[in-house]
Amino acid sequence: MNIDELRDHLCGQYPDLCPLFSIEFGDGTLQVECRGLYDAAADLKSLGFDMLGMVTAVDRGEHFEMVYRLTSREMSVGMFLKCLVPRDKPHTRSLYDLWPAALWQEREVYDLFGIEFDGHPDLRRIMLPEDWVGHPLRKDYQDERIIKRPDYI
Amino acid sequence: MSLQIEEQRQTEGPDGRPRQELVVNVGPSHPSTHGVGRVVVHLDGEVITKADMIIGYLHRGIEKMCENRTYLQVVPLTDRLDYVGSMYSNWAYCRAVERLAAIRVPERAEYIRVIVAEMQRIASHMMSIGSAAADTAAATLFIYSFDERERIIELFEELCGARLTYNYVRPGGVAFDLPEGWTDSVLEFTKAHRKALDLMDRMYFGNVIARGRLKGVAVLGRDDAVAWGASGPVARGSGVDWDLRKHDSYSVYPRFDFNVPIGENGDAYDRARTRLLECYESCSIIEQAIEQMPTGPHKVEGQPRLIMPRAGDAYDHIESARGSLGVYIVADGSPRPYRVKFRSPAFCNLALVPKLAVGHTLSDLVVVLGSLDPVFGEVDR
Amino acid sequence: MDVRPQVSNEYSEGIAGVVERWKSLATGLSITLGRAMGPHKTLSYPAEKLPMTARWRGSLHLNGILGHDEIEVVRSQAPEYNGIIAGLYAEERLAPCVGNCPANVDARGQNYYMADDRPVEAYELVRERNIMPGVLGRICHHPCENACRRNYYDEPLAIRPLHRMAYEAYQENKPALSPMPVTQDKSVAIIGSGPSGLAAAFDLMRLGYKVTMYEKEAKPGGALYSGVPSYRLPREVLHGEIDDLVALGLELHCGVEIGVDVPIDHLMGEFDAVLIAVGLQVSRLLPIPGTDADGVRGALEFLRESNWKGDAGVKGLRVMVIGGGNVAVDVARCALRVGASEVRLACLEASEEMPCHPWEIEEALDEGVIAMCGQGPEKVLEQDGKVVGMQLRECLSVFDESGRFSPKFGDEYTTVDCDVVVFSIGQAPLLADLVGGSDLMLTDRGLLPVDGEVMTTDVPGVFASGEVVTGPGSAIASIASGHEAAISIDRYLQGHDLFEGRVARPVPVYDRYQVATVEGVEESRRRVPMPMARPEERATDFRQVELGMTHLEALNEAARCLRCQTGVCVGCTFCARTCPDYAISVDRIDDPGERKVTHYDLDLTKCCFCGLCAEQCPTDALRHTGQYELSFYQRDLMIFDRDEMLRDPAGTRSTGRDGIHPGDSGGEA
Amino acid sequence: MSGFVGGLVWGLAGGMLIALATVFGVWWERKVAGRIHMRIGPQTTGPAGLLQVPADTLKMILKEDITPAQVDVRVFRLAPHIVFVPVAMSLTVIPFASGFAPLNTSIGMLFFLAVPSLSVIGMLLAGWSSRNTYATIGGLRAAAQMISYELPRTLSVLSVVVLAGSMRPLEVMEAWRPWWILANAIGFLVYFISSIAEVNSIPFDLPQAESELVAGYFADYSGIRWGIFMMTEYGAVVAASLFGAAVFLGGWRWLPGAFGVVLFIALTLLLITAIIFVKWTFPRMRSDQLMTTAWKILTPMALVQLVIVGVIVPWM
């Protein structure tokens, strides 16, 4: 499977994707709803994306944006898989059973963002002590221990 | 997990009879955890039945800090991420910023970056081979490999003025040009380094006791390595033929010819030996790079003081000594990044410890940790 | 010989394997034994200490600080001036503004004096190099501001307006001017009172020569008087400053045309040296059909008439100006002021490549001039001897790839009807009658053969300077060539060889920075805006366009100067802004006469030794020392205050304040 | 000298000899290890660092002697002495000069090999009583290792006894012949390796594995109590080297009179340096490697040596 077949396949499957979807330079992005995340991931895995590079989240104000970075070794190309997660009671499906690499990365996202992952074997804090309150990487995280660097550039 | 843990636990053994397990806490400060990792190990006699890796003891919240610093001020922070290899940590971040702000780096800067990153890879491998050997009590090999690392540190000190936190690779090029006669001393180093590598090879990897300790320990299959997201020598030790410099080539690497050493049976011995063989390759890359290096500016002309890239996101990764070190930056047009995520190879490799440590003895646990070569600045960020 | 890895991964089988195993133990021991026999590589620390490499980033120190150290000012006689500038540039102590100015005016020194409310000294310092700060403060194209390092941070210094403010303050409390003492018996005659002549005269008078200047026009000033319109340069300012020079001992004879009233041979005989600084008198016309029609004018004559008589005979007519340089823009704006009903300007280059200065064309467009860029003159349409229109041809590109002037024309023509066509595409000197009868020879194109570097003509004792040598250029460039001529004359009169030991003016190269965007920059760092008269009001008469700053604004603007490359910290706070750990806190007092950096605290416990601050410090004051022994007993000693930052950078220990002796290691070796 | 007083005097002398050995041994090891690592080793305290170890010992005496709360106090305090005394006793049977051995017993050879194995009990007690997981594991490993290395060590010395025909060290030394070195070569090698194991030096230092169990069975000891463990270790090294030099390499038999004793001291020093080199060159064995070397390699070699000595030599 080379890159063009991949493109046609994806364009066929996700119609709104087609106009400006480029994969060569490694910044191709596939945006899906939260519900369809697991199926899209499984589909991509079957297409040849056998390595899950990165799992992270970005606090976009009124919702979180989950960003997955998938790499295919035989096509030697990388791709983004993104989905939006609502801010109140954020939860999404864990990709552990597709790629075990997601085990610790999802724990880290849970620890720093507070996004629950259903189906994750042991979802607990990984970076912060057990008794930590709050999720620091959220933009609205209040903590009296943080001393803000003055806005002086 | 608080520090206090109970010493013994009652569990049923595989045949259902109650069995008493010894719970040992290889604590955050331990000579062979390569930093501040902690493993709570359940021992049946000396055989490990369950290992739970606890990290986060060096979690300084660097990603939160990056959100309140300008793009140039984040570079010193990346030094403190993978402090055994800060040169290529800088480079990974700078590549992501350059991709985001569409900065074209001059030829000479790309060559200098390759030379410096390869030297840093050798220094990092020397550290990891040495400390893994020190875990099996071969302290002399640690001292010889650290001496090699010291030669590189002296070269870096002459190049950019710092021993460990260089802040040398900047978005748009490198901070200063190479000093006079620096490349000759680097060439001398690579010649002497090959001899030292051969010496270390014969002294440690040839040794029967060392082979007894390393072979067959923590065997990682090929598809397990890929599924668990392992990268770098850990994955290549198990036969996964994936090196970003070769297979997802970036910068000026396509112009050099070097081969990528691959292990066969994916045990601690193969991983350590792959690191050593990679040092040979790095030496030849450095020599080729110095040969082909053009003259010209070492950083892009007309660089604004405050880099303000367009809103959007960019991801770029390089082949660090531990694997594929990726940086994902989201920008919102202000001089400060909106979100920075460091994809740390050591973090993903370390996730293998609970899987690999089971079934081995306690003295093998340190070999497992040593072969995965974690640097906790990068693991905990 | 490339050492390849020889160790095989597996032992061989059976007895050979056993032998290999025992051999591996033996090789291990032999390696360590070999290393044990070898020399040790240890640095016995307190006795012998490693010399730090040049770039080692130790603890920071300040080379000097405002209020504690003086800023060096560049003052000297003309012959040594280039040497000093070249020396400063070699030691990287030459500020970009001083380096980029053709005459190397010490703008940094002027800002320093202005900030300390000493405008008279500022004026005198600047006058030494650009002779007429008041004039240059209005018309110079300020290359210094383009090189100012503040471009990189926010906005450049307003150096040119500060010249003007120095002039105005100087006029208020002007000291009595007495002629300079004449110490040399030799005398010099200078033909032409343009900027280059005046510059050479001033230098030679300071060297003690007797200088006599001849001007053929009624009033001195040369191109400044005839070419530059008075809305940019009021006449009283020009003649005021020239009168100051006369008061300083310059003997000026106006209305005397050399070559006509007085033959040049007479001058050569009477004076020891003669300097021809007559500038360019005649504007060139294009050899296109229709240039002999009535209504076709040259730029210089048009400017002379509009400047002197206030009326160039174009009242109510439509004027078409051909050419894109500064002179063309001046012609267009004068045409508006002398009552032209409509003024158009046609130039070959595209709008952003025009040779004139960007702010000039902007002011002209504001005042109503219509610019037609990328149009080349084809031919003048005439009807019974009078101009009725102009045919223009589209011009695709002006320079070929190697940069030579060879315009390529498209095939699309436009015709514009107008009554007067003024050609401003070049000027030429008028030397025929000047050199008539002397043994000075002219080239076939009517130019003087002059050695551009030492300004000598083929006749010994006769020199030339200004636009007659360099061709059309800026006023400050003429002044620079005037200084060079003065040096040559002085060497000639002293009998030294013209070339031996002469330092040419260095053309410095600085890191090119991208101009910073200014949104989000707080008010105190912004440049003081120069108030301009309203466009529609100023287009009608010849009153001054730039209205000038108040005295207080001038002081604030001068305070913004970063004093580049002096090694004295001025408290510009850019190191504190760049520092990732916010480890530096700076504050200073800015009121005039009492300019001091009061606090400069470096919190050594927060500094991450990344070197970003020292790299971008504009004055090279903040530097890394070779000191790496930073051990303290108490934590509050680790915050270096202002005096601690001014400590001696030598040695390896940063501070001896808590009982640890600098230099020694505490315990005995 | 009557039995009890003699034993007391010679016991004290053995203790003093161990103290002296420690002072010199530690300095010598740090110097040799330094040279192996291309560095200098102790230098600034006293001439060439000679006063370094006295300073360390004095400092250790002044250290606070912590007895952790959860510890079985009496056993905890007793353990170091149980470890120290056997090694001191084993020194008394070594034939220092011709005709002079402090304790000239007829079963000297067996005494030297048997008594130090008592210190295993001390290690086990130390490990168990400090109720700390690391210490316990260290103690258990010590027990396993000591026992399994008793056998090859004894067998190798047995081959010398067979040659000499007597168990009294002085007689063995009298009967010593230069060609014995050749005959007993394998035996000496086995003795050397197994005595490194007895001494818990690097290839075999599982009980106090520095990088795994942090400090093995003496993890919770501090101050001079821990110092006693250190002295025992160096004492054992010196004892093993003395005995090896005497019995296997002929010691003072080469040269008559005082020179012989000097040569004997030199040979001991050579053996100590060899142990130090082995310590700083090789990695540590895993417990299963430890067992296989003991039972599958050293014991067969010792048996082969016995066969050589027992069968071939008399046949020749």
Add this chain to the structure above:
Amino acid sequence: MAIVDRVGSALEHGPGRVVLSSLDALFDWARSHSQWVMPMGTACCAMEMIASFPFTKFDSDRHGVIPQADPRHADVMVVAGTITRKMQPAVIRLYEQMPDPKWVIAMGNCTVSGGIFYYDTYSVVRGVDEFLPVDVYIAGCPPRPEAVQDALMQLREKIRQESIGPNTRHVRKLTLPGPGESRASVEPSEPGEVG
């Protein structure tokens, strides 16, 4: 330690003072020349601390400084690297396990004041002296190995001033010069005044 303390307090009053000062000289010499270090390395400073202990180029074994992984056997704890809130209880526990007399060296800016991680972090302890009594601070990020050896020698100076007598310190009269004046002048001190 208890016996030594009793001897010290007994000797303090009356003629015993001369014996006390000579005993102090001996004991302080022993303690200052054999500083066994507990390497509490967490981050980049640990790399430089490893380089400064018994390694080829910067050999601190020359000054009698050996790294001891077990807190029970160490005298000086060199805290090197960022101490986070999660690591703090471990550091306190290790410090308490160390036998008296013990000292602490804070190596690197992160341990002195949180250094580069002072602002915008939620999990870094801003300075080890919040929970440990620090004797010598070393600035630097990371400090050079020579700076670590220099700090150990400054600690020697400090140890030299201690005495086994409970309230005696041989504090050398250190006149701290103001900025710009001549550096500290040190006169020999007599035992007895409390430092």
